[in-house]
Amino acid sequence: MTAAANAIPLLEARGLSFLRSDEAVFGPLDFSLHAGELALVEGDNGSGKTTLLRLLAGLLHVGEGALDWRGRPRRRDDAPGEIHFLGHHLGLKADLSPRENLRVAIGLHGCRAGAGIGQALADVGLAGYEDEPVRRLSAGQKKRAALARLRLLPATLWLLDEPYANLDRTGIELVNRLLREHVAAGGAALVTSHGAVDFLGSEAKRIRMHA
Amino acid sequence: MTAAANAIPLLEARGLSFLRSDEAVFGPLDFSLHAGELALVEGDNGSGKTTLLRLLAGLLHVGEGALDWRGRPRRRDDAPGEIHFLGHHLGLKADLSPRENLRVAIGLHGCRAGAGIGQALADVGLAGYEDEPVRRLSAGQKKRAALARLRLLPATLWLLDEPYANLDRTGIELVNRLLREHVAAGGAALVTSHGAVDFLGSEAKRIRMHA
Amino acid sequence: MSDWIPLWLHKLGSPPVFYRFAGALRPWMLALALLLGAVALYGGLVLAPADYQQGDAYRIIFIHVPSAWMSLFIYGVMAVASFIALVWRIKLAEVVAMESAPVGACFTFITLVTGSLWGKPMWGTWWTWDARLTSELVLLFLYLGVIGLYHAFEDRRQGARAAAFLAIVGIINVPIVHFSVNWWNTLHQGSTVRILGPSKMSGDMLWPLLTMMAATKFYYLASLFGRIRADLLAMESGKDWVRQIAAREEAR
Amino acid sequence: MTAAPLPAACAAVLRRDLTLAWRRRGDIAMPVLYALIVATLFPFALGPEQALLQRIAGGVVLVTVLLAMLLALDAMFRSDIEDGSLEQLVLAPQPLAVLLGMKILAHWLTTALPLIVVAPLLAGMLHLPAEVIPVLLLALLLATPMLSLLGAVLVALTAGTRRSGMLLALMLLPLCVPVVIFAAGAVAAAQQGLPWLAPIAWLGAALALTLVLAPLGCAVALRIALDA
Amino acid sequence: MTAAPLPAACAAVLRRDLTLAWRRRGDIAMPVLYALIVATLFPFALGPEQALLQRIAGGVVLVTVLLAMLLALDAMFRSDIEDGSLEQLVLAPQPLAVLLGMKILAHWLTTALPLIVVAPLLAGMLHLPAEVIPVLLLALLLATPMLSLLGAVLVALTAGTRRSGMLLALMLLPLCVPVVIFAAGAVAAAQQGLPWLAPIAWLGAALALTLVLAPLGCAVALRIALDA
């Protein structure tokens, strides 16, 4: 995890903040994230974690400060498909089944070599629910269906907003396993959490938000 | 907490299950809950916790088995206002402020003696956000606004579906404090959780769901 | 072009600089507008001869035509400012665009009303669905859409960006208004005043018209500057330079 | 601990829905604007021949107003179901039918009333004679609450299904036809100088009946819809 | 790791939207039924006088179809915004304008096409002469995609606001007027035996222009709407 430390970071923020009606939502942040690194964004409710992730995903505009992607200022259509964002809203259509939802995602983003939808759904514990409409799944099962995207899509940087919420213990284990494998394969991830669940131990960087 | 053990239980389930298309969603359950007791419903994702709570709230019909309320079979309009249900959907209107939302709740359910909206919102950590539309609150802040209802409404039995999700550490503490006070005042509560967060120690009964 | 334009724009576009600049110019603009307006009205209503066909009814032209020109001109300004606002995200450009819209809407409304008033004696009807009239009405709706969209967003700057986008899209309507008399055969009069080449209008009528045109331009600038100053103060209320101004006001 | 009295609960529901409507006043204006658009487009589509317009004015206004109401019907419980507010309403210690009656009242106040207010304008745009307008308004005042009430029952019935739109339309059509026939009959009679009281009386009687039954039906339908 | 090719992505979006529409086919049927209700109610509201109906048939069908389309417009991006799908679409590695073009196409296929299919039926119910129907269909084929495209841009612009309904109507009205004028002009000309090609040609030219520009505009507008 330290091998890449000298290389150009995937993502680098210098004095980064987001403005809403000309007021900063979170204080200026400085951090960098290299390939093969994990970062945990910590902060209380309302401290701006979701906002930060949406900003990094390119959904919001940088207010002040600078954000670099692979050493160059991040622009909107840089890094197409290299970033995967999982927010509070899971991006699943309630009327489609998990399988159909994943098929759409693959159509848009392409597929990791060797990955398959059935396998990915089984991995996240949804075997038997592949063809049920998402509407009929329980809260945790919906979350798992969204996590199956992580298995399938060829993104380098994962931005996960509270991936642990609504999951049971095996679900939390699952997220940790996915993160570990992703990092081992040279990916990077930024995860928000309230610190109440076990995050991947101490391997990760921490980014603290102050409300 | 054991003083009430010999009295008639608030809620008693015998061989309770819910049928969806004639199939039981969860196995037959037996449990009872007395005033002044806490119960934790544990189970994996999709094991039927939400379904159980909706059933107890009277939103779903008992499939098989029996459900008693204060010693008599539970009917729909028994116990008016004695039960408060907090589900995955928080029941807040996004266009109203937390204050307005609570005012509606009080209008419908009445108010605990001595409780006030401003105070309740301050207690759950929303001071300063009283008049912001709920839409603009972060995920955890929304949850806290819904929790403020617990402070205000005069219900005896609380049915809380994953009250800890999306909350930070002080939020979790808050829920635990609310539960402790409620139980001390002779209330009862049924809480679902995945067991990943610290629940009120070992004081509580446990109800296990098997998927 | 990529570098010096934003640099230059940022310099003049700095709110405190523009605030002072606009404050200094505004009284002069207003005075000029009133003076020129008075002269033009005197020339138009008193000096110019009655028309051999229309009698005195035609004198409404001195209001109708300048406000019609302004309705188009202001839309153009708004669209350019909108473009700058969207591409370089300059706050001042957003403010210019958004504060132009109400002024432009007023001029458009005046055009429609005076046109209708004039239409009744001329064409025997207040309104027909002729190409120029319709497209001018669409212009009014566009202005109203821009204003409405701006205020519909909770975040002012986001609202400004959305409305700016609408303004840019709507610019297609401006040539349609202007050239509709050439493209379709309409009830409305073709163009008679030309900037290049000889006009089809007599000089007695022409000079008050052109003076009035100048007066409306100055009026627009004066009212725009006033609105922008108020807006800048509101938007930058947390910044140092506004606090200094507030302190100075209090001291007085 | 004090349970809330029924009038307070009714006031709370009514006030909530009116506040929400006010917050989204753009959406209230939608049916009105929609009706205005229809009334504006008709002269374009048909040519501005006054006698023709006058002949069809009453019918066009009626149909337009009723359809504009249908537009908003679909949304009556949707957002409440999605954000869990309806569950809270169902679990309140008050009789559900009364609370739903308040929701229907709020819906009528925010969609039908503005339409009735602009109806004279619409009628004027289509050159309806001025002396017929009171009759038109009376017919609308009786016909619109009926649509709100019946519509609410149907919307509640279809709330649990996914294919709500078609069902709703299918079930509403047979209900609309008699209402339109009576209302249009009254207006046409007034326009021709004939007595118009009989159809209006029929409308009134039907309204009184639905006023009592529809909230009860709505409550039952909603409980069924939530039970899954 | 392979990024998805553009055609595959387009197919995925189109298929997704069509599947969703099929799952809720009741909702697709809504505008069609709505148009049928209007066509049914008109004879009731106006009395079944054939000459009168024939005279207004073309205009009524046009207005009805366009309004039925407007009904469904508002929902074009709503559910995608609410469940986060739109964010996933925006973050896809494909040009957003093309993907949105597919969404608009899907919308047109599911709302306008069924309406065009029933248009002859509607026209028949109102006794429009059979020889005018092809012209009516041609006018609809050109006018409806234009409304879908322009409507999409405006819906995208108002997507970030809460009071979208009224604004949308305000901005759409001026766009509808010329479209209705040209389309109704062609139909009226055909009904009177006059040449009707000129208005149709204008519609075609305008459609070609919007076909290119509207998806681009829609993409820009959506990015602005999400940015808060």
Ligand code: HEM
């Ligand atoms: C509601 C009705 C009317 C509207 C909306 C209207 C609109 C306009 C507009 C937008 C222009 C500016 C065109 C440009 O600069 O490209 C204009 C110019 C003009 N209008 Fe009207 N007009 C109306 C009625 C009339 C009437 C009744 C007359 C008199 C017969 C009239 C006479 C003129 C003249 C002489 C010009 C100047 C043309 C030129 O030199 O370019 N307008 N009008």
Ligand SMILES: Nc1ncnc2c1ncn2[C@@H]1O[C@H](COP(=O)(O)OP(=O)(O)OP(=O)(O)O)[C@@H](O)[C@H]1O
């Ligand atoms: N759409 C919005 N408009 C205005 N303010 C907003 C909006 N969304 C969030 N906020 C405010 O911005 C702040 C940061 O919100 P954000 O959602 O980023 O917090 P968070 O750290 O993700 O919190 P949580 O842990 O509760 O999810 C909060 O104070 C919130 O009230």
Ligand SMILES: Nc1ncnc2c1ncn2[C@@H]1O[C@H](COP(=O)(O)OP(=O)(O)OP(=O)(O)O)[C@@H](O)[C@H]1O
């Ligand atoms: N509306 C529905 N229609 C059909 N099946 C459903 C519906 N809602 C839930 N289910 C199914 O019923 C089972 C129990 O769901 P429930 O939501 O009660 O689980 P849960 O224990 O709350 O899970 P979680 O921890 O994920 O919230 C699941 O298998 C789910 O797929």
Ligand SMILES: [Mg+2]
């Ligand atoms: Mg968050």
Ligand SMILES: [Mg+2]
């Ligand atoms: Mg659950």
